[in-house]
Amino acid sequence: MWFMVSMPIIVLFFQEHGLSLSKVMILQSVYSISVALFEIPSGYIADIFGRKKAIIISTILSFIGYVLFSFFSDFTVFIIAEILIGVGGSLMSGSDSAIIYDTLIENNNKKKYTKVEGKNYAIGNFSEAIAGILGGILAASSIYYPVYIQTIILSFSIPIAFSIIEPKINNTYTKKKDLKIRNILKNTLFYDKKLKWLIIFSATMGVATLSIAWFCQPFFKSINIPIVYFGLIWAILNLSVGITSYNSYRIEKNMSPIKIMTIISILMPICFFFISVVNSIFSLLFILLIYLIRGIVTPLLRNYINIEISSEKRATVLSIRSFFIRIAFASTAPLFAFFAENTSINYVFYLLSIIITFFAFLSLYKLSRLY
Secondary structure, rough: OOOOOOOHHHHHHHHHHHHHHHHHHHHHHHHHHHHHHHHHHHHHHHHOHHHHHHHHHHHHHHHHHHHHHHOOOOOHHHHHHHHHHHHHHHHHOOOOHHHHHHHHHHHOOHHHHHHHHHHHHHHHHHHHHHHHHHHEEEEEHOOOOHHHHHHHHHHHHHHHHHOOOHHHHHHHHHHOOOOOOHHHHHHHHOOOHHHHHHHHHHHHHHHHHHHHHHHHHHHHHHHHOOOOHHHHHHHHHHHHHHHHHOEEEEEEEHHHHHHHHHHHHHHHHHHHHHHHHHOOOOOHHOOOOHHHHHHHHHHHHHHHHHOOHHHHHHHHHHHHHHHHHHHHHHHHHHHHHHHHHOHHHHHHHHHHHHHHHHHHHHHHHHOOOOO
């Protein structure tokens, strides 16, 4: 699923079909809204009917979405493809981490979650790094080749999904009478303040990393980096995520959650600010730093959230986290694209630095009183 040969050039692929950057971001908003609208129901479905079933359906929908990208060029068909991939993404989101965490509970290794999730995330990013190099090479011959190859690769994820072994602990979930989605939402967003602000902080960092992933390609273009290097840069960025996520458990051992989140809250907006100011190839250093932070923050925040929730509603609560990330990105991406096209893409990074600072420190203030 992470071997995304199309990712380093996907924006350029859409533009090759005559889409403006605004339309490209509309597509990404459609994807994010699709994920967001189905995010919480999909997590609930996974908790009740099984995470493995949710993942199998996810792989099938993602494959069909890329088939549409491969054989059609109409904007409307692209929207349908994004919806299918979005729903597929929502079914995957939460289900994968929930299976990992509950498997560790079943094997009495719950404390190893950050280490295992970090390795899992690292493997995914190493995979994406290798795919990025291949994608850049393929794109040099034709911008269409990476998408064709991506479709073939996604077909292999379907039989792999069928091979997943789900923890036995899930067999008892459907007997729980108090697992109403309304009650889970109410508890997560209103009563459990620690969980609520952890989710908001996590969503803030999620929007930051999603934004850099989607706006770095047009930024590379704006500073005249040749397309042949896009894949190599993408590979380096994802390798950096893999390295830090692989070692994130070591950081967790030596620092408190508040200290880790404080450092992240300072560094992340500073990086976005300097990207907007430097506006040259040296900005790549700050983009690299954002990716290094992403590798640390993703498994750690998932662990902090997992600690606060019980197994029978794990996928649902993790999906609530993803819901906030997707809905925030979907509502801001078209606006940022408008600024990028009518002012400068540097202005987008400047705005992001302000938004991240506000929500990160607000969450941090609330959490400092709860830890």
